[in-house]
Amino acid sequence: MKTVLISLIMLSCAGLISKAVAQTVKFSINIENQVKDGTFDPENDKVEIFGNIIPLRNSQALIMEPEEENSYIYVLEVEFKSFDVGQTLEYRFRLNTKRRMITEDNVLPRSLIIRSGKVVLGADFNFMWF
Secondary structure, eight states, X not given: OHHHHHHHHHHHHHHHXXXXXXXXXXXXXXXXXXXXXXXXXXXXXXXXXXXXXXXXXXXXXXXXXXXXXXXXXXXXXXXXXXXXXXXXXXXEEEEEOSSOEEEOOSSOOEEEEOOSEEEEOOOOOOOOOO
């Protein structure tokens, strides 16, 4: 009986954990221009993303990694919780270089409404600063 009860409790907890993740978003940004003009050095610099909802609203921005197929496109997959459903995520990208931090400050933040499921955002855009 104990074994059955423990098994049921573990299954219930697993169900709650799986329901806690509402949406997975794959963010991506194409920084080809910044690499080619020397603004960004892939060997030493970082592409970061930050926003207004946890986990993008941490004390430190999350670091994106280059795609295997295209080293100019940096990606990061982020999981948002079920209680974030319906919230509007505002986010920005930034380059953390040895010389300075370059952020998309000249434009409104990018935005996305958190929904259930998985979303893959295209990387056919570039940084929005001048």
